[in-house]
Amino acid sequence: MYDYLIVGAGLFGSVFAYEAKKRGKKCLVIDKRAHIGGNVYTEKIEGINVHKYGAHIFHTNNKEIWDYVNQFADFNRYTNSPIANFRGEIYNLPFNMNTFNTLWGTSTPDEAKAKIEQQKMAAGITEPTNLEEQAISLVGTDIYEKLIKGYTEKQWGRSAKELPTFIIKRLPVRFTYDNNYFNDRFQGIPIGGYTAIFEKMLDEIDVKLNIDFFKQREKLERLANKVVYTGMIDQYYDYKFGVLDYRSLHFETNVLDNTPNYQGNAVVNYTDKETPYTRIIEHKHFEFGTQEETVITKEFPSEWQPGDEPYYPINDNKNNEIFKKYKALADNESRVIFGGRLANYKYFDMHQVIGAALTKVEKEFSS
Ligand code: FDA
Structure with missing residues (x-):
């Protein structure tokens, strides 16, 4: 019997599992994907760490969270300074x-x-x-x-x-010659990719991949005293108050042989309306790579239908009202802890998810 069944091997689930294990608890972590790390996952292609679900730059103002994440990796000095390309004209952002x-x-x-x-x-x-x-x-x-x-x-x-x-509500406008996108004190990319962080967090914890919680819910729930759920909250309640809408993305990744440097920057935004993608990521620049080849990913926004990957919640009044109803049910569950971006129907940066997971851990283990 496990103390916790953790649904989702993303950042929230992995931090919770790591902290629970430290306190002597036994966890089973499942994920419907074939890998750990959730949307933060990086995959090595041609020796380059590829951000499979879009560019991920770690940044925070909170020293405790920075120290926390630095237990699992050394971070480089990468500073996010995206470029905008408007019909061939180049501009600095922000x-x-x-x-x-x-x-x-x-x-x-x-x-x-x-x-x-x-x-x-x-x-x-x-x-x-x-x-x-x-x-x-x-x-x-x-x-x-x-x-x-x-x-x-x-x-x-x-x-x-x-x-x-x-x-x-606001737009970042800065009257200094400063191309650093973030104002935070700490920023960087983990040397060797994000996946290694998750491997360390989940070391010696039972992890089962390619398992969808909803395909064997009752059987899985019987395996543990409590559930930590990081999937979509509307799906947990069988969409009884309606489906929460998202915006989706799809990614097109290509290896370019004999191209050491394709665009000279990790992130280039295409701000015209004709180009169908919003950005091109050249992954090697996150880690100052010097390989002979490069890997680029074009990011295409797309409509979301149930079954597609949910990326950005549409937090308009209609969806927020539906979410409130689900949240009221979730707040009354005694055996289930809800956490992460999908259970909260909210966009969170990585440092916020770590902070939220540590707060839940504190609450769970102080009582
Ligand atoms: P996450 O989605 O990572 O993990 C949830 C896991 O649960 C997934 O692995 C999923 O497969 C699994 N799951 C769901 N339902 C399941 C089920 N029924 N059964 C089994 N498993 C199930 N942040 C930042 O700080 N800097 C950045 O630069 C960026 N960049 C960025 C770009 C893009 C395009 C996006 C969409 C997001 C970012 N982020 C970011 C945000 C970052 O991705 C986010 O903070 C974390 O991934 C959130 O971690 P979670 O654990 O909440 O969710």
Whole structure:
């Protein structure tokens, strides 16, 4: 008999399993995929660690979480500085003095601020009613047209005029020459890839892959006193209040022989509306690779249907109301601990998931 059946070998499930084992508990971890690591999984192709489910850059402001994750890996000094490609024009992201200089030739913060202010005034938007108006009222028309519109419309599969304002409450605008995407104190990529972190966390813990909890639910539940569930919350309750919507992605990965350097940066966003993908990831640059060949992945946003991989929750009013009903049931379960992005129907960065798992561990083992 196990103390915990952990559904999902992603970050939440693995941190929980590691901490439970440290406290002498016996865990069985299952995952319906053929590998551990969830969406953070990296696979070695031609000696390059490929981020199979999109670019993953670890960043946090929290020293405890940084120290925690550093028990399992050494991190390099990678700094996320994505590039935007708009019909062949190259811009630095996030929007900063370098971006403004390329766009307008401005060289001081005052010049750049004046330019943005002038465009905001000309647009005359006082109460934004959709994403387009919201973005223009925050950064003006040039940045919106070249760097936000096409990318966002591809990401969400509809016109920015039909998208709600809440998607972009704020936009990172920086009046310094600083291309570092994150403001956090700590940032990097684990040397040797993310999967090694999960191998260490799950060392000497029973892990069974290619097992879907719902295909043998009763049998699996009988194996343990408690369940830690990190899958989709609506599926756990058999969709009784309705299906929660997501946006999906698909990835196209190619090895390019005799190409040591394809795009000169790990992440290049394609911000026009004609290019069907939103970004190209060149994985070797996450770890300053010097191999003869390279591996690139194009990321295509797509509509989500039940059965597809759920990536981004659509946190509009309709879905949030449905989620609340499921959450009320989950809060009353005594034998099940819900955790991670799918059970909370919320986008979380990795450091947030580690923090949430450690909080649940604390609660579970202090009583
Ligand atoms: P995760 O989805 O990883 O794990 C859940 C596991 O449960 C999966 O392995 C799944 O197969 C399994 N499962 C589900 N249902 C099951 C069932 N019925 N039976 C058995 N197993 C089941 N964060 C960050 O900090 N920096 C970054 O750069 C990025 N980049 C990024 C890019 C993209 C494209 C996305 C979508 C996300 C990011 N993230 C990120 C976020 C990061 O991916 C996220 O924080 C973690 O993967 C969340 O870990 P979880 O354990 O919650 O879920």
